Amino acid sequence: MKTMTCIADLRQTYHRKVPRAFVDYCESGSYAEETLRANRADLERIKLRQRILHDVAGRSTRTALLGEQLALPLALAPVGLTGMQHGDGEIHACRAAQAAGIPYTLSTMSICSIEDVAAAVAKPFWFQLYVMKDRGYIRALIERAAAAKCSALVLTVDLQVIGQRHRDIKNGMTVPPEIRLGNLVDIATKPAWALGVLRGRRKTFGNIAGHYPGMSNVTVLSKWIAEQFDPTLSWKDVEWIKSLWPGKLILKGILDVEDARIAAKTGAAAIVVSNHGGRQLDGAASSIAMLPPIADAVGAELEVMFDGGIRSGQDLMRALALGARAGMSGRAYIYGLGAGGEAGVARAIEIIKNELDTSMALCGVTSIGEINRRVIAAL
Numbered sequence: 109m110k111t112m113t114c115i116a117d118l119r120q121t122y123h124r125k126v127p128r129a130f131v132d133y134c135e136s137g138s139y140a141e142e143t144l145r146a147n148r149a150d151l152e153r154i155k156l157r158q159r160i161l162h163d164v165a166g167r168s169t170r171t172a173l174l175g176e177q178l179a180l181p182l183a184l185a186p187v188g189l190t191g192m193q194h195g196d197g198e199i200h201a202c203r204a205a206q207a208a209g210i211p212y213t214l215s216t217m218s219i220c221s222i223e224d225v226a227a228a229v230a231k232p233f234w235f236q237l238y239v240m241k242d243r244g245y246i247r248a249l250i251e252r253a254a255a256a257k258c259s260a261l262v263l264t265v266d267l268q269v270i271g272q273r274h275r276d277i278k279n280g281m282t283v284p285p286e287i288r289l290g291n292l293v294d295i296a297t298k299p300a301w302a303l304g305v306l307r308g309r310r311k312t313f314g315n316i317a318g319h320y321p322g323m324s325n326v327t328v329l330s331k332w333i334a335e336q337f338d339p340t341l342s343w344k345d346v347e348w349i350k351s352l353w354p355g356k357l358i359l360k361g362i363l364d365v366e367d368a369r370i371a372a373k374t375g376a377a378a379i380v381v382s383n384h385g386g387r388q389l390d391g392a393a394s395s396i397a398m399l400p401p402i403a404d405a406v407g408a409e410l411e412v413m414f415d416g417g418i419r420s421g422q423d424l425m426r427a428l429a430l431g432a433r434a435g436m437s438g439r440a441y442i443y444g445l446g447a448g449g450e451a452g453v454a455r456a457i458e459i460i461k462n463e464l465d466t467s468m469a470l471c472g473v474t475s476i477g478e479i480n481r482r483v484i485a486a487l
C-alpha cells in the first residue's frame with residue numbers, strides 16, 4: 109500500500125480489480141454528469157494561499173465534531189452496495205475508519221446489515237436512513253440503529269426520486285439487476301474480487317432482507333426498493349424521524365440556503381451540503397459553490413459538513429476554509445476498498461490526512477480551528 113501515494117493510484121488499482129459494472133456504478137453521475145464534473149472542477153479552481161516562515165511545528169489535524177473527538181475532520185460517507193465493491197466491504201471500511209479515528213456511515217442500502225457491522229467493530233458508527241413508503245419498516249430500522257448503539261442518524265433528504273445513471277442501465281445495474289454475458293466475462297477476469305464477494309456470505313441488501321423474510325431474492329428486493337422511494341417525503345417526516353430518534357440527527361443532501369434555514373429549525377445537529385456526489389439533480393450547482401452561502405446562513409446554528417469531489421487533503425482544506433466543520437468522503441475511500449480492502453481504506457484516509465497536514469503547514473496554520481477564508485488566495 110505504501111507505493112499508493114495518492115487517491116489516483118488507489119483509483120487506478122480499483123479499476124483493475126473490480127468488475128466494470130460496479131466501477132461504473134461508483135464513478136457515474138446522473139444524466140450528462142455536469143454536476144459530477146462541476147464538483148471536481150470547482151474545487152480545483154480554488155487556490156490556497158501559500159504562507160511562509162510561520163512556526164508550524166506541533167500542528168494537529170485533530171478536531172471535534174458533534175461532540176466526538178476526531179483525528180481529522182473527515183467522515184466516510186454512506187455508499188450503497190459497498191459490499192459489492194469488496195467482500196464484507198462495509199465491515200472493512202468501518203474498521204479502517206475507526207482505527208483512523210473518524211466516523212463511518214453505514215448506508216440503508218448496504219450489503220452488510222446494521223447488526224453485521226455492529227458485531228464486527230469495536231465502536232459506534234453512524235447510520236444513514238432513506239425514508240421509504242413503508243413507515244413501519246423505517247420505524248423498525250431506526251430502532252435497529254438505536255439497538256446497535258449508532259452514534260448519529262444521517263437522514264438523506266435528496267433522493268425522493270432517483271436520478272438516472274446511463275451507465276447503470278447499459279450495464280444491467282438496473283432495478284431489478286440483469287446479469288448479462290458481458291458482465292460475466294468481465295467478472296471472470298477479476299478473481300480476487302470474485303473470491304471475496306461471490307464466495308462471501310452476504311450478497312443482498314442486508315438491512316432489508318432481514319426485515320422481510322420472504323424477500324431473500326435480490327431481484328425481488330431491488331424491485332421493492334425502487335417502488336419504495338417516497339415522493340411525498342416532506343419536512344413533516346423529518347419531525348417524525350426526530351421524534352423517533354433520540355440521538356444526533358444529520359440531514360444530508362442540502363444544497364440551498366433556504367432549505368438550510370429550514371433544516372436549522374428542525375433540531376438537527378448538523379447538515380451535509382451535498383448533491384449526492386453528482387448522482388441526483390444534474391445541472392445543480394457543485395457542492396463547493398453552495399458551501400459558503402449555506403455556512404454563512406446557518407453555520408452558527410448547527411454544524412455544517414460538506415461532500416462532493418474530495419480526492420485529497422488539499423480538497424478537504426478548501427472545504428474547511430469555506431465553512432465546513434468536516435468533509436465526507438465517498439468515492440475516494442471506495443477506490444481504496446476496491447484496491448486493497450481494509451488496508452486500502454486505511455491508506456485512503458492516511459493519504460488525505462497527510463496531505464491535509466502538509467497543506468496546513470504550507471498555509472501557515474497549526475490547528476483545524478485556524479482554517480478559514482484567510483487560507484484562500486483566490487476563489
Ligand SMILES: Cc1cc2nc3c(=O)[nH]c(=O)nc-3n(C[C@H](O)[C@H](O)[C@H](O)COP(=O)(O)O)c2cc1C
Pocket residue numbers: 133134135147185186187188215216217236264360382383384385386387415416417418436437438439440
Ligand atoms: C456508489 C455510490 C453510492 C452511494 N450511495 C449512497 C447511499 O446509499 N446513501 C447516501 O446518502 N448517499 C449515497 N451516495 C452519496 C455519498 O454519500 C456522497 O454524498 C458522495 O459520494 C460524495 O461525493 P464523492 O463521491 O465525490 O466524495 C453514494 C455515492 C456513491 C458514489
